[in-house]
Amino acid sequence: MQSKSLLGASALALLLAAGPAFAADTINVLVEAGGESLQKPIAEQFTKDTGINVNFVVVPYAGVYDKLSAEFAAGASNYDVATVDVIWMAKFADFAEPLDALFTDNVKADLAPALLADSQVKGKWVGMPEWANAEILFYRKDLFADPKQQAAFKAKYGYDLLPPANWKQFEDAAAFFTQDTNGDGKPDLYGTDVLGANPEEWMAEVLQAGSPGVVLDDKGNVIIDNAAHLKALQFYTDILCKDHAAPEGAAQVDWGAAQNMFYQGQTAMMKFWAHAYRQSPADSVVAGKIGAAPMIAGDAGIAAIPGPWYNIVPTTSQHKDEAKQFVAYAIAHNALGIAAPLGLAASNAAYASYEDKPGYEHFKPLIQTLAAPATKGRPLVPQWQEIVDQAVTPMLQQALTCKADLPTLLKNAKATIQGILQ
Amino acid sequence: MPQSRFAMLMMAPAMLFLGVMVAYPILLLIDNSFYHVELLKPAVRTWLGLDNYIKVLTSERLEDAALRTLRYTVFALFFELVFGVMAALLFDALGAASRWHRTVFALPLMVSPIVAGILWRFLLIDQVGIINYGLAALHIIADPGAVSWLGNQDIVLYAVSFPDIWLTTSFVALVVFAGLQNIPRDVLDAARIDGANAFQRFILVRLPLLRPVIAVVLIVRGVDAAKTFDLIWIQTEGGPNFQSEVLSMNIYQRMIRYGDVGQASATATLFLAAMVILAVLAYRFTWGKNRDA
Numbered sequence A: 001m002q003s004k005s006l007l008g009a010s011a012l013a014l015l016l017a018a019g020p021a022f023a024a025d026t027i028n029v030l031v032e033a034g035g036e037s038l039q040k041p042i043a044e045q046f047t048k049d050t051g052i053n054v055n056f057v058v059v060p061y062a063g064v065y066d067k068l069s070a071e072f073a074a075g076a077s078n079y080d081v082a083t084v085d086v087i088w089m090a091k092f093a094d095f096a097e098p099l100d101a102l103f104t105d106n107v108k109a110d111l112a113p114a115l116l117a118d119s120q121v122k123g124k125w126v127g128m129p130e131w132a133n134a135e136i137l138f139y140r141k142d143l144f145a146d147p148k149q150q151a152a153f154k155a156k157y158g159y160d161l162l163p164p165a166n167w168k169q170f171e172d173a174a175a176f177f178t179q180d181t182n183g184d185g186k187p188d189l190y191g192t193d194v195l196g197a198n199p200e201e202w203m204a205e206v207l208q209a210g211s212p213g214v215v216l217d218d219k220g221n222v223i224i225d226n227a228a229h230l231k232a233l234q235f236y237t238d239i240l241c242k243d244h245a246a247p248e249g250a251a252q253v254d255w256g257a258a259q260n261m262f263y264q265g266q267t268a269m270m271k272f273w274a275h276a277y278r279q280s281p282a283d284s285v286v287a288g289k290i291g292a293a294p295m296i297a298g299d300a301g302i303a304a305i306p307g308p309w310y311n312i313v314p315t316t317s318q319h320k321d322e323a324k325q326f327v328a329y330a331i332a333h334n335a336l337g338i339a340a341p342l343g344l345a346a347s348n349a350a351y352a353s354y355e356d357k358p359g360y361e362h363f364k365p366l367i368q369t370l371a372a373p374a375t376k377g378r379p380l381v382p383q384w385q386e387i388v389d390q391a392v393t394p395m396l397q398q399a400l401t402c403k404a405d406l407p408t409l410l411k412n413a414k415a416t417i418q419g420i421l422q
Numbered sequence B: 001m002p003q004s005r006f007a008m009l010m011m012a013p014a015m016l017f018l019g020v021m022v023a024y025p026i027l028l029l030i031d032n033s034f035y036h037v038e039l040l041k042p043a044v045r046t047w048l049g050l051d052n053y054i055k056v057l058t059s060e061r062l063e064d065a066a067l068r069t070l071r072y073t074v075f076a077l078f079f080e081l082v083f084g085v086m087a088a089l090l091f092d093a094l095g096a097a098s099r100w101h102r103t104v105f106a107l108p109l110m111v112s113p114i115v116a117g118i119l120w121r122f123l124l125i126d127q128v129g130i131i132n133y134g135l136a137a138l139h140i141i142a143d144p145g146a147v148s149w150l151g152n153q154d155i156v157l158y159a160v161s162f163p164d165i166w167l168t169t170s171f172v173a174l175v176v177f178a179g180l181q182n183i184p185r186d187v188l189d190a191a192r193i194d195g196a197n198a199f200q201r202f203i204l205v206r207l208p209l210l211r212p213v214i215a216v217v218l219i220v221r222g223v224d225a226a227k228t229f230d231l232i233w234i235q236t237e238g239g240p241n242f243q244s245e246v247l248s249m250n251i252y253q254r255m256i257r258y259g260d261v262g263q264a265s266a267t268a269t270l271f272l273a274a275m276v277i278l279a280v281l282a283y284r285f286t287w288g289k290n291r292d293a
Helices: A002-017 A033-050 A061-074 A086-095 A104-111 A112-120 A147-157 A167-176 A200-208 A227-241 A257-262 A276-280 A318-333 A346-351 A363-371 A383-397 A406-421 B003-032 B051-058 B060-105 B113-124 B130-137 B162-181 B183-195 B198-209 B211-226 B229-238 B246-255 B261-287
Strands: A026-032 A053-059 A081-085 A130-131 A136-141 A271-272 A290-294 A308-312 B035-038 B041-047
Touching: A026 A033, A026 A290, A026 A318, A033 A081, A033 A130, A033 A308, A033 A318, A053 A061, A053 A308, A053 A346, A061 A081, A061 A086, A081 A318, A086 A104, A086 A308, A086 A383, A112 A130, A112 B113, A130 A136, A130 A318, A136 A276, A136 A363, A147 A167, A167 A200, A167 A227, A167 A276, A200 B183, A227 A406, A227 B246, A257 A271, A271 A276, A276 A290, A276 A363, A290 A363, A318 B162, A346 A363, A383 A406, A383 B051, A383 B246, B003 B035, B035 B261, B041 B198, B051 B261, B060 B162, B113 B130, B113 B162, B113 B229, B162 B211, B162 B229, B198 B211, B211 B261, B229 B246
Parallel strands: A026 A053, A026 A081
Antiparallel strands: A081 A308, A130 A308, A136 A271, A136 A290, B035 B041
């Protein structure tokens, strides 16, 4: 009797100990709100096909980082999958299951090279792209198609007015559209905006200028003072300081302010994340008048800083197999999420399946920008956020005062970054 | 059961709560400040002794952030106090008729700081902000781009305090109003009979009698303003070029965004000590042995 009890207890203990090995009914996915809407249709289909429920834990943007950090520090996690911004990949790499088996040749062939490069940290496949964004060029179709504007532009610059494809055309168009429309002697329409609070647009121009990387090269050397960085900084600040083709107060203009100015009809062009194409407010003065073009090109061609989000499987997950199953399913059925308000995907096939549909005219410029050879992600180092906060953004804001010596600013930023990396 | 033991028993739950929720985290904070600890790997700790404190005390960035914290606190507190006392005097003069005014005036208190920060960000941001359009319409400024509230490095620290002043002036007004209600009417009547005019009655009678109330406001709001984080973060994230970065923001960034728990703990410990010292000084100044209030 005693031995039977002992056997029963042992069997129970074994069952409990082996608990995580049993198939899970539910997996928990940590995600921010936009990401939930993209993955929900995929999850519903996944549940139908596999019987595994997907429970989304939706938090604000910063909450994803804060919650994961806290759970990794504690050594336990409630999450089986986390959808994370690419800028956190390096920090979380040590706490993520390798996903090498999921990166089959078919999967790799269907993703832009820049997205694949950002999937790996120190040679390990850490995250599977779930959706990818990039800044493209938004422009006012009504202005660019206006015969009077076209004639005036051609008379002034000697070539046809078209959505800008390179630096020169962009600078010309920005200067041209900075106009005093009500005759009060001050511009009411600016060519574009210049961002001081977010440095990604300047970083994109660094790549367009031919730099092998942004701020750091692939070996981790600080290259923020190389010729391409300086050339890009000169071009970036010229729009504001030399051409006066963007509103003053650029130091604190961020993406939200840039969007507001464009939607209020204050700017003729805006470099912005592609998803905004389908989110233009109906009551905006520019509603129905917005065109999309690929990001502008410099000496190295078109280039942008991608904004992808990746699904990672935390090492602390209790249901790793099911989690990996979901991650693989999500990329295989990537197009299911495109109908969501954010309207983004990661795979080429998903984008291609929508690019000819009305309302998705921005997909071709987005794919072209993402696939451009010079497009490259931000360096995947754990100190990236600190580098941006402490060196890059303050440097850019100083440059946008139009009073600073640009080479000196870059040199000082280099010293700060080297201090952070030590 | 002896009375002292009964008293201890009654206090035990509160002491336990304070011990777990206040004393333990503070001790942990102080302990962490002597180590190099990474947020994601808290079990790996390297003893540094006073290195974190030396780094903090010799950092120009932190010195600047501390000075900005002081400037922000003094600026916000000054206007909250001035506007709050003025509003309280108005309510007092209106008497019972001020009931609705007080209710409406207290509405900003119900607004979350994050919401207030976003709201004011869009009010203040040049080219888009309503405030600059209003000022331009009134011909106070030449055009909506003339003042860059959140972009000008010289004024941004004061501009980000506007929502703080807007949110908490009503709190100051209500507390001071309650203090005014407690001033004995016969004292004011005596001053009036002695020939004191309204200004003299305020300066010589009401203000001295309001001293404990104002001290409470100064301590509570002073500490609150000094540790402001969300309001400023949502408006500028400390920019441009760190010119609106205050100490709490620096601690948050170092601890959460950069994962440097040790140095963030050292800064937070010094910040905590400074706040305690200021509060004790304010307390002693108001209720010290030589004071009769």
